[in-house]
Every structure is written in C-alpha cells, then in structure tokens.
Amino acid sequence: MTMTATSAQPTSAIHCRELVRIFSAEGVEVQALQGLDLEVARGELTALVGASGSGKSTLLSILSGLDVPTAGQASVAGFDLLAMRERDRIGYRRNVVGFVWQQTGRNLIPYLTAAENISLTLAVAGHPRAHRAARAGELIDLLGIGDLGDRVPRQLSGGQQQRVAIAVALANSPEVLLADEPTGELDEANSALVLEAMRDVNERLGVTVLIVTHDPGVSDHVRRTVQIRDGRTSTETLRRTEVSDDGAERHIAEEFAVLDRVGRLQLPPDYVQALELRRRVKLSLETDHVQVRKGDTE
Numbered sequence: 209m210t211m212t213a214t215s216a217q218p219t220s221a222i223h224c225r226e227l228v229r230i231f232s233a234e235g236v237e238v239q240a241l242q243g244l245d246l247e248v249a250r251g252e253l254t255a256l257v258g259a260s261g262s263g264k265s266t267l268l269s270i271l272s273g274l275d276v277p278t279a280g281q282a283s284v285a286g287f288d289l290l291a292m293r294e295r296d297r298i299g300y301r302r303n304v305v306g307f308v309w310q311q312t313g314r315n316l317i318p319y320l321t322a323a324e325n326i327s328l329t330l331a332v333a334g335h336p337r338a339h340r341a342a343r344a345g346e347l348i349d350l351l352g353i354g355d356l357g358d359r360v361p362r363q364l365s366g367g368q369q370q371r372v373a374i375a376v377a378l379a380n381s382p383e384v385l386l387a388d389e390p391t392g393e394l395d396e397a398n399s400a401l402v403l404e405a406m407r408d409v410n411e412r413l414g415v416t417v418l419i420v421t422h423d424p425g426v427s428d429h430v431r432r433t434v435q436i437r438d439g440r441t442s443t444e445t446l447r448r449t450e451v452s453d454d455g456a457e458r459h460i461a462e463e464f465a466v467l468d469r470v471g472r473l474q475l476p477p478d479y480v481q482a483l484e485l486r487r488r489v490k491l492s493l494e495t496d497h498v499q500v501r502k503g504d505t506e
C-alpha cells in the first residue's frame with residue numbers, strides 16, 4: 209500500500225476539529241455536525257453517546273472513510289480524511305480501521321462459518337494461506353469463541369455473532385476499531401459480554417476503540433464517555449476506581465463540560481431547565497471558578 213499517514217497529531221488515534229457536515233436535500237440544508245471536536249488518544253477505549261439525530265452515524269461514516277465532511281479537520285491514525293484520495297480509501301478501510309455494526313447481518317457472511325468469515329477477511333487483504341489459519345486461530349482464542357469456529361452465523365446467539373464480528377474486524381490488525389451500536393440488538397447480559405470483549409481486546413492488543421451508541425448504560429463499561437448533542441461534543445464522563453486504605457474499591461464518575469478551542473461550552477439541558485436559563489446569562493469570574501447566573505428579565 210502506498211498510503212502515507214500525515215504526522216500532524218502523532219498521539220491522537222482520532223482527531224476531529226470543528227468538523228462540519230451539511231446535507232442538502234431538495235433545497236433544505238441539515239447541519240448534522242456543527243463544529244465537532246473530538247480527540248481520542250492511541251490505545252484509548254471511548255464511548256460516544258447521543259440521542260437519535262445527534263450526529264453519531266454521520267461522524268462514524270466520516271471516520272470509517274465512507275463519507276467526506278463539508279469542513280473542518282478529521283484524521284484517524286494520522287490519515288487525513290479530507291485530503292485522502294478516493295483510491296486510498298479502500299486501503300484505509302481494509303487496513304487502518306475495523307468496524308463492528310449493529311446489524312449482525314452486516315458484519316458476517318451468513319453462509320460461511322465463524323472461522324471462514326475471519327479467513328476470508330485475511331484472504332481479501334492478501335495474506336498467504338498458511339498465515340490465515342494461524343491468525344484466525346489467534347483471534348478465535350482471543351475472543352474466547354473456540355467452540356464456535358465451525359458454526360455459521362444463524363447457529364450463534366446475537367452476542368456470539370458480535371464477538372465473531374469483533375474477530376473479523378481485528379483480522380487485519382487495524383489501529384482503530386469503530387463500533388456502531390454494537391449492542392443495539394442484544395439483551396443486557398449479551399451486551400455486557402460484548403462490551404467486555406471490546407475492553408479486553410483494547411487492553412490486550414492496544415487497539416484504539418470507539419463505541420458509538422444511544423445507550424447511556426455503555427458508560428458503566430468504559431473509562432471515558434463523550435456525549436454528543438446537536439452535532440457537537442457537549443460533556444464527558446470520566447470513571448475511575450479509588451482504593452481506600454482498608455482495600456475497599458470505590459467507583460467514581462465525574463462529568464465535565466467540553467470547552468472548545470475558542471472557549472465555547474454547552475450547559476447540560478437539565479441545568480438550563482432547572483434555573484430556567486434563556487437567551488442571556490450572567491457570567492462572573494471568581495478566583496477559582498466561573499459563575500453562570502440567570503440574566504436580567506426582559
């Protein structure tokens with residue numbers, strides 16, 4: 209492959225700045241992304257959570273190289289997605305990013321076994337036959353699906369299919385794994401298993417993982433959750449575990465507003481509603497914080 213990554217953001221696996229995507233249909237413009245900023249460090253496991261229509265699928269289409277943004281910056285593993293030539297996109301999608309989609313049917317070929325699905329991905333990428341079997345075996349072990357290798361997708365549960373799909377997505381050792389609602393069709397127990405599998409491959413292989421979902425419950429399984437609202441990242445929740453002197457573990461989740469390059473931030477809607485904030489607010493700079501108060505009534 210002749211593609212070369214630019215080294216603008218060497219520490220970021222995913223870098224989006226002021227990303228804009230405008231769709232025009234029959235003279236009406238929809239701003240699906242309205243200046244979105246997102247940084248995901250190499251090796252990070254992050255969930256991007258947002259309501260329907262917030263722009264998640266639009267962002268994922270751009271990051272997966274299927275769609276091109278209207279303006280802004282977007283790069284994945286150093287590949288500039290605005291500058292990438294059409295013929296490089298195939299190589300990018302094959303070798304740099306892996307995908308797991310919500311619809312299990314989109315991830316796996318229905319008449320091939322789990323092992324054959326993995327091998328086919330390797331064959332398409334030009335790996336020699338001898339290497340394919342060894343790599344398929346490694347991935348099957350990694351995902352704990354050793355007893356499922358000979359089954360076709362309809363003989364697997366939804367959760368098992370998604371674990372095979374993760375193996376398929378990782379077959380070409382991508383730097384970044386993108387998952388679109390990977391638990392959307394699963395019950396709670398299977399969702400937890402699939403999310404644990406994502407966490408496991410992230411920890412063991414160091415692959416960067418971005419899970420896009422409307423399900424806020426995903427944040428229980430990841431350290432960092434970024435909320436997307438109206439085409440922009442709005443708040444982030446970071447989780448950590450503290451161990452006290454007596455050895456007891458405490459899980460702490462803290463929510464942060466995201467400040468963009470020019471100092472803009474979105475207030476969470478429940479804060480806005482609770483204080484009936486409208487149109488204008490009063491800001492005052494205190495020694496260690498900024499105060500936001502209801503503006504004058506008109």
Ligand SMILES: Nc1ncnc2c1ncn2[C@@H]1O[C@H](COP(=O)(O)OP(=O)(O)OP(=O)(O)O)[C@@H](O)[C@H]1O
Nearest residue numbers: 231233238240259260261262263264265266267422
């Ligand atoms: N091809 C398109 N043409 C016109 N508008 C579009 C197109 N794709 C998306 N949109 C609009 O852009 C906005 C964001 O859509 P998007 O599908 O990215 O949201 P989403 O968060 O993924 O929603 P969902 O969870 O329902 O899939 C929506 O208002 C949607 O109607």
